[in-house]
Amino acid sequence: MQNNKKKHHPMEKFLRMDRMPHIWCPSCGLGSIVTAFMKGLGKAEIDINKVAVVSGIGCTGRVAGYVRLDSYHTTHGRAIPFATGLKLANRDLTVAVISGDGDLFAIGGNHLIHAARRNVDINVICVNNFIYGMTGGQNAPTTPLGAYSSTAPYGNYEEPFNLVGVAAAAGASYVARWTALHLRRLTDSIDEMAKKKGFCFLEVVSPCATVFARKNKGGTGLDLLKEYKDRSVIDHSADPQAIPLGMTNEIVCGVFVNKDKPTFWENVENGTSRRVKKEKLYLKDIKIL
Amino acid sequence: MVRSNFHGEFFIQGDIACAEGAIAAGCRFFGGYPITPASEIAERMAFRLPQLDGVFVQFEDEIASMASILGASWAGVKSMTATSGPGISLMLENIGLGMMMETPCVVVNVQRGSPSTGLPTSWGQSDMMQARWGSHGDYGSIAIAPKSPQELFDLTIVAFNYSEKYRLPVFIMTDAVVGHMTEKVVIPTPDKLNVLDRKYTDKKPQEYQPYDCKNSMIPDFAKAGDGYRYHSTGLTHDHRGYPDMSEQCQIQLVNRLIDKIKKNSSDIILTEEKELDGADVVVVSYGITSRTVIPAIHTARKKGIKVGYLRLITVWPFPEEKIKKLSEQVAGFVVPEINMGQVALEVERCAAKNAVTKLVPHPGGGIHKPEDIVKAIQEVAHAK
Numbered sequence: 001m002q003n004n005k006k007k008h009h010p011m012e013k014f015l016r017m018d019r020m021p022h023i024w025c026p027s028c029g030l031g032s033i034v035t036a037f038m039k040g041l042g043k044a045e046i047d048i049n050k051v052a053v054v055s056g057i058g059c060t061g062r063v064a065g066y067v068r069l070d071s072y073h074t075t076h077g078r079a080i081p082f083a084t085g086l087k088l089a090n091r092d093l094t095v096a097v098i099s100g101d102g103d104l105f106a107i108g109g110n111h112l113i114h115a116a117r118r119n120v121d122i123n124v125i126c127v128n129n130f131i132y133g134m135t136g137g138q139n140a141p142t143t144p145l146g147a148y149s150s151t152a153p154y155g156n157y158e159e160p161f162n163l164v165g166v167a168a169a170a171g172a173s174y175v176a177r178w179t180a181l182h183l184r185r186l187t188d189s190i191d192e193m194a195k196k197k198g199f200c201f202l203e204v205v206s207p208c209a210t211v212f213a214r215k216n217k218g219g220t221g222l223d224l225l226k227e228y229k230d231r232s233v234i235d236h237s238a239d240p241q242a243i244p245l246g247m248t249n250e251i252v253c254g255v256f257v258n259k260d261k262p263t264f265w266e267n268v269e270n271g272t273s274r275r276v277k278k279e280k281l282y283l284k285d286i287k288i289l
Numbered sequence: 290m291v292r293s294n295f296h297g298e299f300f301i302q303g304d305i306a307c308a309e310g311a312i313a314a315g316c317r318f319f320g321g322y323p324i325t326p327a328s329e330i331a332e333r334m335a336f337r338l339p340q341l342d343g344v345f346v347q348f349e350d351e352i353a354s355m356a357s358i359l360g361a362s363w364a365g366v367k368s369m370t371a372t373s374g375p376g377i378s379l380m381l382e383n384i385g386l387g388m389m390m391e392t393p394c395v396v397v398n399v400q401r402g403s404p405s406t407g408l409p410t411s412w413g414q415s416d417m418m419q420a421r422w423g424s425h426g427d428y429g430s431i432a433i434a435p436k437s438p439q440e441l442f443d444l445t446i447v448a449f450n451y452s453e454k455y456r457l458p459v460f461i462m463t464d465a466v467v468g469h470m471t472e473k474v475v476i477p478t479p480d481k482l483n484v485l486d487r488k489y490t491d492k493k494p495q496e497y498q499p500y501d502c503k504n505s506m507i508p509d510f511a512k513a514g515d516g517y518r519y520h521s522t523g524l525t526h527d528h529r530g531y532p533d534m535s536e537q538c539q540i541q542l543v544n545r546l547i548d549k550i551k552k553n554s555s556d557i558i559l560t561e562e563k564e565l566d567g568a569d570v571v572v573v574s575y576g577i578t579s580r581t582v583i584p585a586i587h588t589a590r591k592k593g594i595k596v597g598y599l600r601l602i603t604v605w606p607f608p609e610e611k612i613k614k615l616s617e618q619v620a621g622f623v624v625p626e627i628n629m630g631q632v633a634l635e636v637e638r639c640a641a642k643n644a645v646t647k648l649v650p651h652p653g654g655g656i657h658k659p660e661d662i663v664k665a666i667q668e669v670a671h672a673k
Contacts, residue, residue: 089361
């Protein structure tokens with residue numbers, strides 16, 4: 001009988017099955033994002049033993065704990081500098097930072113723009129659910145104007161960040177935005193990022209049923225997902241500065257930036273190799289006083 | 290690996306000696322942010338690391354610097370950062386992550402006058418308790434206090450060795466006087482250096498558990514990219530590295546983080562002792578202050594007081610047993626430090642039942658006058 005066969009999770013090779021069930025809420029977008037991430041890595045055909053995932057704190061911060069890779073669950077906002085150290089100390093690694101909008105753009109915003117400026121060869125996947133989920137629905141730097149959160153009980157009065165605009169302005173080599181329902185395109189972007197040199201940034205608009213939908217009468221997670229899908233349009237040629245997200249406007253998706261420029265390490269090598277003597281050092285090279 | 294490709298006698302600054310000590314210890318990653326009086330360490334590393342295929346990054350702040358050296362360490366490279374009080378305050382959260390993930394690395398604090406921005410170009414020893422308790426929570430801590438540029442070279446190597454052996458961020462607690470002092474430094478040939486390389490697990494990936502401590506208090510290390518595919522987190526975790534929010538797991542983990550230092554303290558603690566036998570008063574000092582106490586001890590001896598000298602080379606873990614034992618023999622301890630009483634509290638705690646403890650405080654910006662220390666020695670001797 002077929003039913004006697006033990007059912008295998010299709011992703012179990014890539015997941016820590018001994019940690020299932022995960023802590024994410026039903027209809028959260030994170031499950032499909034993790035699936036797309038692992039499929040994207042598979043598509044890129046890179047050695048899975050050479051991939052490291054670094055997360056910060058929050059719902060998305062828990063991704064590091066579920067993927068069966070070298071994975072580090074660090075402090076709030078500091079995944080990017082941790083990942084920078086990891087990558088530069090072993091440049092054979094493919095290093096992905098998977099974290100939330102609060103982690104990467106509020107507490108960790110400074111690290112994000114500087115890592116993009118340096119063009120460090122890491123891939124940052126920012127899951128944007130417009131709110132702080134883990135702590136119970138507080139305002140995020142992405143919460144749309146007028147949206148409700150537990151710390152904006154009269155509606156949010158702060159202008160949010162346009163994440164793709166910030167990443168592009170700071171100098172990222174690759175900037176894309178999809179929703180958690182664009183599974184095929186999300187997988188393709190992760191594949192492209194895994195192969196691409198330089199700082200790659202991907203925003204994934206993801207439904208938070210438990211707090212964002214509830215506080216903003218968004219219905220269930222599925223309703224929210226469908227709403228994001230209906231609001232989304234694909235336009236690769238869009239100017240990333242011109243496509244902020246709001247409560248009702250279009251969610252412009254696409255790969256907005258995909259350019260080749262020297263990475264941090266290439267600049268180090270190009271800039272210093274001519275000037276640094278490595279072969280045999282004499283005292284005069286040490287410049288000791 | 291080329292460790293240190295030169296040796297000899299040099300006339301160099303303490304900060305530079307520290308950087309050279311790190312290089313000799315095999316440090317090949319430095320993440321830092323400029324701050325007086327520690328910037329010379331970063332400048333030296335920026336100059337030297339590219340010569341040795343190392344990585345130097347000047348980060349956007351001290352928070353990133355600290356996070357980066359943890360990441361580099363997990364990639365299998367010895368790493369260091371250097372800063373002063375305000376920078377340490379920013380690093381503390383990730384120092385705690387380093388304690389929790391058990392990440393070998395070295396943090397240099399060239400102490401200056403404080404609190405807050407304080408005295409950037411002047412000195413202090415007022416971050417000593419911060420090195421013990423600075424990051425939230427309970428954990429064992431190792432802090433080393435060099436007194437000279439020579440010791441900034443030698444003890445930086447010791448700090449790296451401790452960080453590798455006990456798997457934690459180790460503090461070098463120097464100050465602006467020693468950091469900016471220029472003195473003779475002897476750099477030995479590489480074969481004379483005692484450098485401990487990182488020991489990696491010999492287990493196979495399928496057998497390996499990142500925090501398995503069945504046989505010792507210090508888990509085996511596996512670096513990223515070697516196929517172990519392990520997880521590490523700042524959350525309370527079990528032997529697999531998986532989060533475990535149970536009381537039992539918390540008890541086991543926190544006790545081990547403390548015990549791995551406490552129960553090995555005899556292996557870690559370094560002191561220098563002079564004329565403790567028959568002493569009535571013992572001057573306990575560390576760092577630059579251990580040099581100001583010398584003339585004071587000479588003066589007091591001329592006055593007929595039997596004074597001993599105890600220098601804490603490692604301040605944390607604190608040499609509790611030594612102080613307790615001495616307290617049974619002496620009238621009291623004199624503890625001069627460039628703060629308003631930090632290490633003196635520990636001396637007092639350990640000596641409480643038997644001997645008095647006299648603090649000679651100094652808020653920073655200067656160093657003690659020997660006569661102030663002499664006065665304290667006399668007071669303690671006469672109280673006998």
